[in-house]
Ligand code: HEC
């Protein structure tokens with residue numbers, strides 16, 4: 001399948017949850033059967049789906065920053081473990097083309113073929129994301145005084161804030177932050193520092209991709225978040241356990257507390 005088509009679907013899907021402020025539980029759709037493709041039309045359409053074993057070898061050079069198993073130890077580098085194949089492949093393609101700007105990643109993506117990107121994506125998707133710890137310290141002052149940091153994030157994650165036009169994160173990223181393969185990235189367990197950095201950049205208008213590859217969803221989502229809310233959301237997400245079908249609020253809440 002061509003990425004442009006995937007993104008078209010993503011864009012169409014993306015509109016609904018933003019409108020529906022009360023999107024309760026979203027369960028991950030099973031990944032579609034890989035369609036047999038005979039020719040490489042563009043760099044973004046590899047002939048086959050990723051091969052995790054081949055990807056493990058190709059990802060050896062990435063371990064220095066992202067960790068051997070994709071669980072980066074240093075919070076300045078995002079965890080890749082448990083992230084979806086298509087999402088990783090797309091980001092690598094965007095780094096390579098400069099549509100997502102990062103000097104370090106430009107260098108590492110530059111030599112990768114479209115098939116390398118899928119293989120590497122399949123490798124990380126097969127790894128298990130290790131959860132972090134949510135910040136349960138109490139906020140001293142301001143509009144959320146007396147509430148714990150992660151509680152502020154949890155409320156927005158689950159319900160958003162209709163009055164301010166902020167959608168519930170779980171409408172797209174799922175109640176347990178596992179995302180949906182092909183459309184919404186997994187966030188569960190991600191380092192809060194990285195998540196906060198991206199949310200701030202989205203709020204400032206960051207859009208990854210250009211033309212029909214542009215994905216402007218998050219710029220709209222983050223537009224009205226305060227700094228404190230961004231910290232709280234990032235902290236809550238770090239504490240989430242990456243459970244594919246965690247429809248149970250208990251399991252999710254457990255993740256937030258640990
Ligand atoms: C020297 C450190 C370093 C190395 C080595 C490195 N990366 Fe990265 N990577 C980064 C940084 C920093 C970011 C965050 C970029 C940003 O903020 O946009 C990143 C981001 C990413 C992302 C985006 C993650 C997301 O959640 O959106 C992917 C995918 C990725 N790297 C894959 C790779 C792969 C594959 C390799 C090896 C071929 C690799 N990286 C090697 C530092 C590194």
Ligand code: HEC
Nearest residue numbers: 014017018167168169172185195198208215217218221233
């Ligand atoms: C309408 C669907 C939708 C909603 C609602 C949504 N997101 Fe996203 N989010 C996306 C998509 C799509 C991407 C991938 C963006 C891209 O690839 O350009 C994304 C990406 C992200 C990323 C970057 C992930 C990475 O690995 O770099 C973070 C962090 C994030 N979202 C957090 C949130 C938070 C927090 C909320 C709630 C305030 C939220 N999102 C609500 C669709 C959504």
